[in-house]
Amino acid sequence: xxxxxxxxxxxxxxxxxxxxxxxxxxxxxxxxxxxxxxxxxxxxxxxxxxxxxxxxxxxxxxxxxxxxxxxxxxxxxxxxxxxxxxxxxxxxxxxxxxxxxxxxxxxxxxxxxxxxxxxxxxxxxxxxxxxxxxxxxxxxxxxxxxxxxxxxxxxxxxxxxxxxxxxxxxxxxxxxxxxxxxxxxxxxxxxxxxxxxxxxxxxxxxxxxxxxxxxxxxxxxxxxxxxxxxxxxxxxxxxxxxxxxxxxxxxxxxxxxxxxxxxxxxxxxxxxxxxxxxxxxx
Amino acid sequence: xxxxxxxxxxxxxxxxxxxxxxxxxxxxxxxxxxxxxxxxxxxxxxxxxxxxxxxxxxxxxxxxxxxxxxxxxxxxxxxxxxxxxxxxxxxxxxxxxxxxxxxxxxxxxxxxxxxxxxxxxxxxxxxxxxxxxxxxxxxxxxxxxxxxxxxxxxxxxxxxxxxxxxxxxxxxxxxxxxxxxxxxxxxxxxxxxxxxxxxxxxxxxxxxxxxxxxxxxxxxxxxxxxxxxxxxxxxxxxxxxxxxxxxxxxxxxxxxxxxxxxxxxxxxxxxxxxxxxxxxxxxxxxxxxxxxxxxxxxxxxxxxxxxxxxxxxxxxxxxxxxxxxxxxxxxxxxxxxxxxxxxxxxxxxxxxxxxxxxxxxxxxxxxxxxxxxxxxxxxxxxxxxxxxxxxxxxxxxxxxxxxxxxxxxxxxxxxxxxxxxxxxxxxxxxxxxxxxxxxxxxxxxxxxxxx
Numbered sequence: 001x002x003x004x005x006x007x008x009x010x011x012x013x014x015x016x017x018x019x020x021x022x023x024x025x026x027x028x029x030x031x032x033x034x035x036x037x038x039x040x041x042x043x044x045x046x047x048x049x050x051x052x053x054x055x056x057x058x059x060x061x062x063x064x065x066x067x068x069x070x071x072x073x074x075x076x077x078x079x080x081x082x083x084x085x086x087x088x089x090x091x092x093x094x095x096x097x098x099x100x101x102x103x104x105x106x107x108x109x110x111x112x113x114x115x116x117x118x119x120x121x122x123x124x125x126x127x128x129x130x131x132x133x134x135x136x137x138x139x140x141x142x143x144x145x146x147x148x149x150x151x152x153x154x155x156x157x158x159x160x161x162x163x164x165x166x167x168x169x170x171x172x173x174x175x176x177x178x179x180x181x182x183x184x185x186x187x188x189x190x191x192x193x194x195x196x197x198x199x200x201x202x203x204x205x206x207x208x209x210x211x212x213x214x215x216x217x218x219x220x221x222x223x224x225x226x227x228x229x230x231x232x233x234x235x236x237x238x239x240x241x242x243x244x245x246x247x248x249x250x251x252x253x254x255x256x257x258x259x260x261x262x263x264x265x266x267x268x269x270x271x272x273x274x275x276x277x278x279x280x281x282x
Numbered sequence: 283x284x285x286x287x288x289x290x291x292x293x294x295x296x297x298x299x300x301x302x303x304x305x306x307x308x309x310x311x312x313x314x315x316x317x318x319x320x321x322x323x324x325x326x327x328x329x330x331x332x333x334x335x336x337x338x339x340x341x342x343x344x345x346x347x348x349x350x351x352x353x354x355x356x357x358x359x360x361x362x363x364x365x366x367x368x369x370x371x372x373x374x375x376x377x378x379x380x381x382x383x384x385x386x387x388x389x390x391x392x393x394x395x396x397x398x399x400x401x402x403x404x405x406x407x408x409x410x411x412x413x414x415x416x417x418x419x420x421x422x423x424x425x426x427x428x429x430x431x432x433x434x435x436x437x438x439x440x441x442x443x444x445x446x447x448x449x450x451x452x453x454x455x456x457x458x459x460x461x462x463x464x465x466x467x468x469x470x471x472x473x474x475x476x477x478x479x480x481x482x483x484x485x486x487x488x489x490x491x492x493x494x495x496x497x498x499x500x501x502x503x504x505x506x507x508x509x510x511x512x513x514x515x516x517x518x519x520x521x522x523x524x525x526x527x528x529x530x531x532x533x534x535x536x537x538x539x540x541x542x543x544x545x546x547x548x549x550x551x552x553x554x555x556x557x558x559x560x561x562x563x564x565x566x567x568x569x570x571x572x573x574x575x576x577x578x579x580x581x582x583x584x585x586x587x588x589x590x591x592x593x594x595x596x597x598x599x600x601x602x603x604x605x606x607x608x609x610x611x612x613x614x615x616x617x618x619x620x621x622x623x624x625x626x627x628x629x630x631x632x633x634x635x636x637x638x639x640x641x642x643x644x645x646x647x648x649x650x651x652x653x654x655x656x657x658x659x660x661x662x663x664x665x666x667x668x669x670x671x672x673x674x675x676x677x678x679x680x681x682x683x684x685x686x687x688x689x690x691x692x693x694x695x696x697x698x699x700x701x702x703x704x705x706x707x708x709x710x711x712x713x714x715x716x717x718x719x720x721x722x723x724x725x726x727x728x729x730x731x732x733x
Contacts, residue, residue, distance in 0.1 A: 033404070033696075034381070035381065035385075035404045035405075035407075035408050036404075036407065036408060115502070115565065118563065119563065119564060119565065119568065120558070120559055120560030120561075120563050120564050138560065138563075139559070139560025139561070139562060139563025139564060140563055141502050141562075141563040142501070142502055142560050142561065142562025142563025142564065142707075142711065143562075143563065144711060144713055147563075226502075227502060228502075228503060228504050228703075229504075229704075230502070230504050230562070230703070230704065230707050231502075231562045231563075231707040231708070231711050231713075232704050232707050232708040232711065232713055233704050244700065247378075248400075248699065248700065249400075249696050249697045249699075249700060250400055250404075250696055
């Protein structure tokens with residue numbers, strides 16, 4: 001009987017998630033251009049995912065993006081929140097809103113705006129030049145070294161607000177007595193952070209990491225709008241490769257293989273993050 | 283006209299993968315066979331009985347929409363027995379839905395199919411489009427449309443060879459990559475519009491010395507470099523070799539001495555600082571808009587910018603074919619708007635052909651020119667509203683009548699768009715030498731043609 005209650009949700013879930021996923025897995029075992037009959041190739045597409053230098057580079061870029069999307073925002077947000085708990089801030093609601101705004105804006109809008117900011121004669125370079133840093137100014141998105149960090153930084157800008165809001169909510173649950181107890185025991189700011197704030201935020205950190213890591217790995221819109229994977233192929237990422245293969249060069253099977261690999265990777269990473277967080281609490 | 287390159291879109295794949303239950307691509311029975319070639323073609327639409335033609339087009343912007351509406355109305359007025367059911371879609375929408383529609387149960391009768399291998403080529407291979415050779419003879423399209431215009435809608439019946447074989451579509455409008463220039467700037471610099479490539483290079487250098495931006499260029503979108511590179515390559519490489527490379531036919535070689543000369547020449551442009559600073563990080567649209575605001579002397583770009591640039595620069599705007607080297611014929615990269623093709627499932631092939639003939643007739647070309655668009659034939663005979671428009675029309679007339687139109691380089695192979703855009707950003711960004719650049723192109727080309 002209990003399963004009957006789950007049935008409606010399960011039907012939707014199955015129809016729009018499990019069935020397409022199953023189809024993708026089937027497709028990944030074929031070589032197919034989307035039009036003429038497909039040929040069975042077994043696991044060849046997956047072998048290519050591992051062997052293809054370009055794809056390995058794309059997964060490498062995704063790893064760099066995880067740093068910018070997940071690690072830096074979490075660290076920065078923790079530092080911000082820890083400072084906020086020490087000092088009573090006027091206009092906290094205002095800052096919280098401002099920090100959260102990037103989360104609300106559509107990613108495509110964010111990408112278009114940052115493309116302008118990074119333009120060779122865009123605001124960023126103008127500011128740099130006006131303070132005498134002419135040597136630092138460059139065509140950010142056209143630079144083989146700096147294009148990926150430039151895209152990554154936008155991720156940091158977007159995700160930090162989310163982390164701050166999550167952590168602020170977590171911190172507000174910490175009873176005042178805990179801080180007082182720590183202070184009476186002679187804990188300084190740093191000690192207080194590690195013994196009171198950090199353990200209390202374990203769940204929030206786990207949620208924040210999960211969300212931001214997923215955002216980093218499935219990043220498509222930023223790259224599509226800002227660089228199309230360029231210059232050269234220095235900013236291409238797995239999701240972009242899926243799109244490129246399926247819709248541009250007619251390798252639907254290979255695209256499905258990349259997509260399935262990416263799904264597995266996201267699943268394993270998020271599972272790992274929640275496991276680590278849970279082990280700590282028990 | 284298409285502002286962006288002819289990228290392929292296989293959205294149908296995604297949708298189909300949700301529906302198809304067996305091995306993907308097998309359930310194509312509805313695709314139908316090409317109809318038996320009829321020996322007696324009916325060219326008088328009034329004798330065809332009551333016919334409804336479902337037409338899928340992407341003529342949705344401004345003048346494009348006006349001309350097709352006007353022509354459709356005129357056709358139905360002249361032949362009341364034929365009803366045109368127009369289904370207009372944006373370019374992107376058409377790209378992603380056409381394949382599904384063609385393989386579905388009730389395909390349209392006449393469609394605008396993108397020229398490239400992934401679209402028209404794939405449809406030909408799957409026998410979804412009808413060859414138009416018999417109609418071309420009956421209506422005289424062979425004589426009316428220059429060879430290089432028909433080539434960009436021609437495939438062998440197996441879809442494998444592009445640029446020759448049977449005709450599969452006719453286009454209403456032309457487009458080519460030429461050089462827009464700012465006449466006021468040239469006067470300021472004391473130079474005349476260059477007539478040869480040598481004069482052009484000298485003019486570019488003069489502009490540079492005078493502190494002007496000689497060649498505005500924005501390439502963060504990756505594809506603009508294909509057009510700029512084509513303008514240089516067309517000066518250095520024999521036309522036949524460019525066609526073989528562009529259509530992906532065997533017999534040419536990217537690593538030839540001529541190609542090396544082209545790659546080195548464009549690298550020289552970068553070293554000399556002729557392009558916009560940081561071009562790999564600059565957008566295409568901001569750069570041409572900036573040229574419209576008076577920043578830049580020569581803009582290598584497609585005729586599709588004519589209306590916007592005329593609005594910005596007025597009489598100061600000039601247009602020319604990339605000038606040939608001393609004693610060489612004019613050659614320019616270009617193609618047509620999306621050709622109108624007849625689906626093989628269509629039961630009224632004659633009516634569809636009559637419709638295509640009507641919307642590409644001499645009267646139709648006059649309507650197209652009136653709307654400010656570049657007609658695919660008879661361009662030289664049309665009245666024009668501005669000097670730049672006259673120059674664009676004249677350039678198209680010249681290059682098509684002298685067989686100088688060469689295809690977009692990214693049409694060569696299914697993966698060539700990616701190969702050449704990445705390779706060009708690396709070459710121009712100094713990450714690859716001309717030799718490495720050409721080897722990369724050669725690898726893709728050779729793998730495709732099997733050479």
